[in-house]
Amino acid sequence: MTKRYLWIVLTYVLMQLSGYVGYPLLNSLGIPRDHWAGLWGTISFLAALLIVLLLLIPDMKDPSLRGGRVSRSSAVGWAIIGIFMAYGAQIVAGLIEINLLGIKPGSENTQMLVKIAKLTPYFMVVTSIAGPILEEIIFRKIIFGSLYKRFNFVIAALISSLIFAAVHFDFTHLLVYTAMGFVFAFLYVRTKRLLVPIVAHVSMNTLVMLVQVVFADKINDLQDKAEKMQMIIGGLF
Structure with missing residues (x-):
């Protein structure tokens, strides 16, 4: 791991701890x-993202790092496929947790972020965009990328995914976070383009914010109306 990468990881860690000052x-x-x-959260994440992107400028300009990348059209296709893969992994892991491990559905980490976003809507910039971009840079490009040079895919993906899960402080749903980490790592290796797992990650988080924050009231109203219609129809028969 280069010194620049260590500085990027340190920036991320300091950002996570910055609340003690902020x-x-x-x-x-x-x-x-x-x-x-x-x-x-908004201030610290955006500041950290800016610093990290500045530290990554040499990588962006290095032509040797572009070798083996899929074409842009293929990247678009894999980004779309990746969205469904990530959702699928989350669903399968969630079903395993519920049916085999007896873990109740619902993430405390997600609910906390939703609560914050409802109080301060601009925080959705972090949960939907800045956060996923930072996490893919840290956990896929740097941590997974460094491990993948020394170990096989499974070991590198497992270690980086477990760290990814641990950082979310939601150990009950460790399997879900690990499964998604594997998907994002696969997309990165398959395409050699970090933007592909970023798109999948951003899409997942954005959908959560749309469903649980932006359109939450409308969705609840529709559910109430659907339940009333079922009662009326049930009464007729």
Whole structure:
């Protein structure tokens, strides 16, 4: 792992810990407590993403790193396939957790992010875009990429996926996060383009925000109406 990559990982770690400085700062500015997570999360993630992208400029300009990449048209196709693969992996892993491991559905990490996004809607920029981009750079390009040079795909993907799962502090659903990590790692290896797993990751997170935040009220209304219609139809027969 190069020094630049170590600086990128350090930037990510410091960003995760920056709340210890950021929250007291927001408190001193009179920002309501329930807005701290959303506001500081947005500031810290966007700042970290900017720093990381600046540190990656040499990689972007290095032609030797472009070898073996699939064409742009193939990348688009794999990005679309990757979205369905990621959803499929999440569903299968979720069913295994529920039916074989007896784990209740629902992620505390996701619910926490949804709660923050409802209080501070601009935080969705982090959950839908900045967060997934940062995570793919850290966990796929750097951690998985470094491990893949020394180990086979399964070992490299497993270690990087477990770290990816652990960072979300949702150990109950370790299998789901690990399964998605494997999919993103496969997409990266198959296409040699980091943008492909980024698109899949961004799409998954964006759908969650759309369903549970943006259109949550409308979806609940439709569900209520559907239940009432079922009761009416059931009463007729």
